Amino acid sequence: MAWRTGKPMFRRAVVELQQQKTVWILNSFSLNLLADLTSATLSVRRLDVSEARRIAVRAQSAVGHQDTAAYFGDLLERPVALNRVTVRLRPGDIALVGQHMGQRLPVGATSRPAGPVHWILVEVVAVHA
Numbered sequence: 001m002a003w004r005t006g007k008p009m010f011r012r013a014v015v016e017l018q019q020q021k022t023v024w025i026l027n028s029f030s031l032n033l034l035a036d037l038t039s040a041t042l043s044v045r046r047l048d049v050s051e052a053r054r055i056a057v058r059a060q061s062a063v064g065h066q067d068t069a070a071y072f073g074d075l076l077e078r079p080v081a082l083n084r085v086t087v088r089l090r091p092g093d094i095a096l097v098g099q100h101m102g103q104r105l106p107v108g109a110t111s112r113p114a115g116p117v118h119w120i121l122v123e124v125v126a127v128h129a
Contacts, residue, residue, distance in 0.1 A: 021092040023059040025080055027068050029097045029122055035088040039128035045121045047096075052119035053077055055096050062087045063098075067111075072098050075117060095122040 026033075034040050047055070056076045063069040064084040073080040075098070089095060102115025 021090060023055060023094040023096060024087055024089075025056060025059045025061045025063060025072060025076075026087065026095050026097045027063050027065070027072070028099065029095060029120070033087050033089050033095065034124065034127075035090045036127045041125040041128070043121075043123040043125050047119040047121050049075060049119060051121075052096060052098075055094070055121065056080075059094075059096055068098075072117075089122075089124045091124050091126055093124050096120075097122060 031037060053076050056078055061069060061072075061081045061083040062085050063072060063080055063082065066082045069080045069082045087095075097120040098117045099120050100115055101118050
């Protein structure tokens with residue numbers, strides 16, 4: 001899938017996303033999310049918040065902490081449910097990752113750390129045998 005910053009190309013990309021398998025909202029990305037760890041090709045792209053909002057319209061939440069889900073909902077201007085599920089991404093699946101940028105939380109922390117959230121689009125392009 002070709003990505004460009006121009007609006008017409010982006011609208012086309014959103015339509016393409018809507019024809020993909022599953023779109024997930026995640027608060028992190030791990031290789032454990034891949035259904036097959038043998039070999040995979042991923043496409044990773046940083047989004048601005050308006051692009052993230054457009055993609056989030058049809059996304060399912062896999063955000064496992066209530067405070068994070070509520071915070072993401074505020075940022076995305078739509079409800080983001082608390083949903084502690086195991087996600088297994090397959091070719092065509094999309095992950096909209098709200099990635100906190102900043103220091104790690106200390107053990108036992110109960111509040112969101114300072115620092116921005118960057119929205120990252122991760123697409124599983126292919127899994128190779």
